[in-house]
Amino acid sequence: MKSTPEASDWDLVIKGHNSLFDIKFKDLWAYRDLLLMFVKRDFVSFYKQTILGPLWFFIQPIFTTLVFTFIFGNLAGISTDGLPKPLFYLAGITSWNYFSDCLTKTSTVFKDNASIFGKVYFPRLIMPLSIVVSNLVRFSVQMLLFLLMMLYFYFIPKENTSFHITYAILSLPFLVVLMALLGLGIGLIITAMTTKYKDLTFLITFGVQLLMYGTTVIYPLSEAKEKFGGMSKIIEYNPMTGIIEAFRYSFLGKGEFSLWSLGYSSMITLLILFFGILLFNKTEKNFVDTI
């Protein structure tokens, strides 16, 4: 009674060792509804049972901007390239937050979801992708705040400051994708490496914070070049620098929009993302055994 069908008759073959490049994009597409469901869950559960609700999305950047304005702008007197200080910082914070949220949240994706990953199969990549998309929602809300602040400074300009929107603003979608993918890529690498050795998780908590100082969030690149001279190359090699500079240039007209540095950032991003996906894909199959 045994009928052995041809190999092609099977819908699925579960094996121990698959090719490194065996990434199931078809599966990913089949589960696209799940991605949106996760995004909705993150968004809804974020403000359930809070009084201020979605307003919390605003509060963190507002307070950070205030503190930065006082400490770095007024106390330390770091130049803001002739831009209104709050606007300068908010531009940096909004884009940096998106990158760092993508990074930190994806970097714990295996650990945070061990219980659900241990019980049911779905393409694991859905989870980090949903994180990137939910953070995009958050980023959009914070962009709204940034635009409101731009309007404020447009109608009530401060002395000795000026800003203008440039055509580079058209590159915004590209910049956002770059930030997301860079954060995602680094996060994937870290989460894949921390299933067995948890050391990196400690690094990431303060590493991201320190990295912010290595990026042009609280100072303009021009200032760094002037003060550090050759040392500023290190800041330029940071792929986030080019992105944030371009972001600032797009909206405020100050900063360095260079195709070279954006190209460089894109290259690094793609490289990191590629390795991140490979590593993640290799780890996802067995990580429940070691986590």
Added chain:
Amino acid sequence: MSKPAIQVENLSKAYQIGQIGTGTISHDLERFFVTKVLGKEDPFLKIGETNDRSTKGSSNIVWSLKDINFEINQGDAVGIIGKNGAGKSTLLKLLSRVTSPTTGEIKVKGRIASLLEVGTGFHPELSGRENIYLNGAILGMRKKEITRKIDEIIDFSGVERYIDTPVKRYSSGMYVRLAFAVAAHLESEILIVDEVLAVGDAEFQKKCLGKMGDISKGEGRTVLFVSHNMAAVKSLCDKGIILENGLLTFIGNIDTVIDDYLKKGNNHASKQFNNKNAPQTNSFRLLEVHVLNSKGEITLNHFITNDIIIEFKYEVLQDDQLYTHGFNLFNDHNIHILSSHDKETESLIFPVKKGIYLKRVLIPGNFLAEGGYNCSFAIMRYNPFFVEFHEMEVVGFNIIEAIGETTVRGNYTGKFPGVVRPLLNWN
């Protein structure tokens, strides 16, 4: 002719036991060097060591499953039976792609949905309705598929009134009802279920079991079911697989599989003594003891509804004996269930001559609870009371659970406590 739905070939899964910490990085490097650079076998995977919890192995790699081969046809309902740690859950995990095999492969035809847990991914802050969507999507349903079935799901769950309340306000029973309702409406060709029926109240359990029966028998879908509850396995499955220490030891028809599984206990339904080992005194000697079914056949496993007959054969070695015979019954946990002796036997009044005597006692069906039992035998005298001999554990038998009208349990499938389970009259 039915077509195979799942084909498992040489499937093995190794686990590292003990602490994973210091030392693993050097092992990892060594493993990488040996397997990838030299192209040899993994030095940390010892061959042939089976997974036995109770003995200490020499390696800290253990085979949770070893060289498993089987084939399941479309429409089969297969029960997977085994003790704790036999590899049942590992097998389900491999089948549901939660983790991947160390060696071997599984070929699958059709979509698999696995229920290793009900309510995976339920978010406490979200409402019942939102969680149906979320959980359904996690289990692999498309959104429109869920929308099409949502009324059916809510209806099945029986928590309609609270469907827009966050599930953190639910009682645990309601939570499980909702979760199972989602799972029961999956449209996959293959359904894998791990002991989820052990939750919820009787009414709901009956509903779950009924639904699973519909899925396998009515809709012709393939079901794999792991449970310790023989009653549930028996009523749901038509085939069975026994796993023991990571090895597949038996596969076949569910009744023979359950029989075989229960035989693994120490019980034996029949015992014949010889002159050397027979319990005896100057006047008496025990010869044979058998556990019989109502047809008089030696039987180890008895359904809970069936009568059991124990037959004792002994020899009286001297003339003119006044005595009686009796037995004690103990269950698996060594609880003394009952004691009985023949108080109306003629041997108490009229002296018995030398010879071989055969005595039978009937234990009625619907009296003992399910499980293993062992039985002792004694010969004793009255006036003064004196025990000639009392032989412990002469024979044993198993009571197998059943579901249905004729049982005490009825259609309830959950845990049923009590050492006896007599059929009582309710008015």
